[in-house]
Amino acid sequence: MPTDPVTLTTAPPPVDSLDVHGMRLHLDADSGKPEATIVTAAPDVLEVRVTAPPGAGTLDIDWDVPADDATVYWQPDYAQRRHLPAEWGSRRSVSLLRSAPVGALVDAADRNVACWSLSETSYRIQVRREGIREESARFRCTVRISLSGTEDPVVLRVDRRRLPYWSVLADVASWWDELLPEPPMPAPPAGRAPTYCTWYSMHQELTADRIERAAEDARALGFGALIVDDGWQTDDTSRGYWYCGDWEVAAGKMGSLAEHVARVRSAGLSYLLWLAPPLLGRRSPARARFADRTLGSLSAQDADILDPRYPEVRAHLTEVCARLLDGTDVDGFKLDFLDAWLVADPPPAGTGTDVPDVESAVARWLTELRAELTKRRSTVLLEFRQNYTGPAMQRYGNLFRAADCPMDIVDNRTRTLDVRLLLPGRTVHSDPILWNPTGSAVYAAEQLLCALFSVPQVSVELSELPAEHRRMLSHWLGFHTVHSQTLVVGAIEPSRPDLAYPVVRARGDGETIVAAYAKLPVTVDDTDPPTVILVNATGSEGLVVDVAAANGARVTAVRDHCGDPLPLPATALSPGLTRLAVPRAGLVELAVG
DSSP: OOSSOOOOOOSSSSOOEEEETTEEEEEEESSSOOEEEEEEOOSSEEEEEEEOOTTOSEEEEEEEEEOTTOOEEEOTTOTTOOSOOBGGGOOEEEBTTBOOSEEEEEOTTSBEEEEEEESOOSSOEEEEEEEEETTTTEEEEEEEEEOTTOOOOEEEEEEOOOSBHHHHHHHHHHHHHHHSSSOOOOOOGGGGSOEEESHHHHTTOOOHHHHHHHHHHHHHHTOOEEEEOTTTTOSOOSSOOTTOSSOOOOHHHHSSHHHHHHHHHHTTOEEEEEEOTTEEETTOTTHHHHTTSEEEEEGGGTEEEEOTTSHHHHHHHHHHHHHHHHHHOOSEEEEOOGGGGOOSSOOOOOTTOOOSSHHHHHHHHHHHHHHHHHHHOTTOEEEEEGGGOSGGGGGTOSEEEOOOOTTOHHHHHHHHHHHHHHSTTSEEEOOOBOOOTTSOHHHHHHHHHTTTTSBOEEOSOGGGOOHHHHHHHHHHHHHHHHTHIIIIISEEEEEOGGGTOSEEEEEOSSEEEEEESSSOOEEEOTTSOSEEEEEEOSSSSOEEEEEOOTTOEEEEEEEOTTOOBOOOOSSOBOSEEEEEOOOTTOEEEEEEO
């Protein structure tokens, strides 16, 4: 950002087109003419304030910039789709409940080419074009913003500084933080503890006894938290959502939920309970009360979608969470399916509603919920899933999890890193990690390493793990706990998004941890602190280290996938390329300088 921003207003107003420092912009609205005001004019960072005409329902912002030598377009919900899209082939929607209005062109050296972002992160935005325009060989982006009656201006920020793209995205996140009406919800340290989740291992076939046995095992292995997923509220085990809505405990499965929670917490684990607030199951007792207050149906989920524009609906959902917190002493909730509220064409607000649009109603409910729950427990944990982990949602949740990707070793890596890049400094969890206990313990370790730079959630049947799997799991959970400040809180540098982040570096206080996910040289230089740990997640034996530190480095430890020490190389590492015999899913510790 320039130290002395140039502020000017184009003349004569209103101006609906601009051509500034190679960026061309055009505005439109469904009524009247929008006005563009250049807030900051500089070749590297440009901010344009766009004001819609009074009464406008939608605002269109269309701009293009040179693509230069970009090789990939990063945006937060691409998962493994790492490419440079054509403008006609890329379309997405953004709102409070989905993703974020940001994207970055990145070159092959991890440098930003052009990163755009919008100040509006709550109302619905259709990204109608997002890619290379064939006629001009430039990058074009067109967004349509649903204004819902607001006349607040929208700021388009385009950053073209040739800095590491992760630094530019961190600046966007800081910019958003400054715009939020209240600060992000803080995450207590308990949110960074390795977490056992019941979903993949038990699905709906859970019972209090089975959970408690798993909790004892989990604590012994190094877990610090437990998420009890879907199934506690219903005797049904058909994987449907017929009985969501009233959120009463299935006593036949769980007995006294308060006594059960107390036993798990006394074993040393935090306890989070799954809820899907938008869902109104078709066999739920709550259906009789709220059947006429829905937005539509999710037929595949055997449920309807509650309409949060009704105050009675919001009050019911808040009362459910407060009742469970008061009555069971849980540490928090996994709030699932919030993106179900993002109905494509919601019905008009009916009689008795007090909020005109769905996103504003959800924001009002989440504000009320945070106030009620933090009043009862200041350290309450609230987990949101990746689809709804945008900047505005930081006000309401403090744990942000990758979207579902069972046993997908690449997807869990890219998704956790994408959320880390979108929300730097926030606590990010992996999707529950799953593997076959009859398979290789080395491969199971690689499942854990794919989520190394997030809080690991695991969902395997712990009682079925062979001894080698247990030693491996205990080692890597312990490693994560010891180095959590670096892995989860430290600044990350995920290289080459076009290649699904083959090398990832996290910088902490006094140490750097690097994971190699492909057979590429790992650089160690004088910018690194004295301790560097290299993790071999390449799927094969050995790592190639490019020692660029003036005084070289020396190996201080080599460990295998279970943490067992191996013989050290006899010589120090001189500057240049060196191949180290690091076992698959193992690590090597270096002293630099």
